[in-house]
Amino acid sequence: MRFFNTAGPVNCQDHYCLPPLTRFNLPEILTLISQKKYFVLHAPRQSGKTSCLLACAEYFNKDGQYYALYTNVEAGQAAREDVTLAMRAILYGMLQRMEIQYPNLISTGELEQIILDNGPFGAMAIFFTRLSNRLDKPLILMIDEIDALIGDTLISVLRQIRSGYDTRPLHFPSSIILCGVRDVRDYRIHSDKDKSIITGGSAFNIKAKSLRLGNFTEDETRTLLLEHTKETGQLFEDEALASVWNLTRGQPWLVNALAYEVCFKIEEGKNRSNPITNPLVMEAKERLIQRRETHLDQLVDKLQEERVRRVIEPILTGEMFEQNLKSDDISYLVDLGLITQERGGALIIANPIYQEIIPRELSYTAQSGMSLKAAWYIDENGRIRVHDLLVSFQQFFREHSESWTEIAQYKEAAPQLLLQAFLQRIVNGGGQITREYGLGKGRTDLFILWRLPDGTYQRFVIECKIVYGSRKATISKGLDQVTRYADRCGAEEVYLLIFDRDTKKSWDEKIFTEMIEHQGRKVTIFGM
16 A cells, blocks of 8 residues: 655655645746756755656656656765765766666766766766767756755856856757755855855856745645545544644645654554544654654754854744844745745744754753653642742752853753753653744743643643843733733643843842733743
8 A cells, every 4th residue: 555755756656645746836847948948946855856856857758849867966965075076976877867768878988988088077068968969859957956065066067057058959958957955046155176155146147947846735735644545544533634734834744754653653543443633643743753753853953053043043032132133044944944934024933843843952951961750740630730840940940040051052042942841851741832932922932731631631821031121021011922822722820931131130139929910810920
């Protein structure tokens, strides 16, 4: 039977899939091809780019007007700045692909001579010319993983493609599609040869268009999931379908990984007579996060980059505390699929799974060093005592926040991250934390859902705010925000945490607890 695919290109015979050619605007690509244009297709990792390129190549080869060749240049990445070694790996990789579709057009001996005669800065252009000359129809070349190349290797590839542009379609590929995570115009390439930074736009100024492959829509997500129902008869409850969409926002790898986990890994879901329910989807989500699959591991690795920190940290706190938020940094994170920018300009994490894993990972060191016993915070009826938990955290924060902030990479977000690390150790035992934050919100909102033995839930909201200006004004604004959030979540207990970062104040000045009734709700305020 078919299954949800999370590794490599989609094959609709083996995998549940959306037809790859429906993932983008095919008429637009046909127009660009007919106009002999060179263009870019980019999207975040594991979004389906390769599947779409392979489908395009098959489409054009069947159509009969063109020859279409897909090639992946990732082999050149291992050579790093050694252009000679990288070019040899790339060209032999192309030859291997050619031998499958167009055997005996260029021999390995001829390729070796091309490399010897023209060197790494000319061999690719000559190779493309020879290939185009020997084909009786125009060639469409699709180059995948172009941004795996670095430095002078990437510059050499881009410039050699540009060098033959005016001789197309008879003596050079009629159209070339460059595919990677980022738009080529955004490349800033360090050249040892030229001793300078060269932009992708200057090295490849023949680009006609930049196309971006988007996430699945809500309808496409539902269609993909229901392929499983068609094949097995196993039903997805409406709430489960909605949950997959809400958690992933259509990120293709996340949709497939979540669905594979719930339908093929969890024992209850593997029984086809059981419907797929929302609790099963939530269990699958937790498993993916805790197992830190390759896709999520790559995401975590990006958090160590300084330009990623400059954007993510103010999103975590909701406050703009750095004046050097750069448009290039924002574009980089959008291209990586880490964030989205809403119409009004607000920046938010791309989906709730990323939104959950980012603070978890950034607080992992602190969380690992905590020795907390959940039993102390749970009463004889299985109810969690959040008030007592926050009293304990207040003392913990007083004792440990300064030392932890010193070693934290995301120093401005340290209070929120330390709180979430503290809560995660407890809530892992029988609940979940939903996080809401975003640049411009001016706060971090936490919604705790705790499952009781009888199957019902306790609901709590905790809002975190940093003191800017007066404590009184911060509390006043926070009360309005947290009560609105509590109404939306149906929370039974409401807490407002106020973090004062003023190093001139003593802890005795910062630490306080008070209860205030606001808009018909009792709000407990913890200062620290």
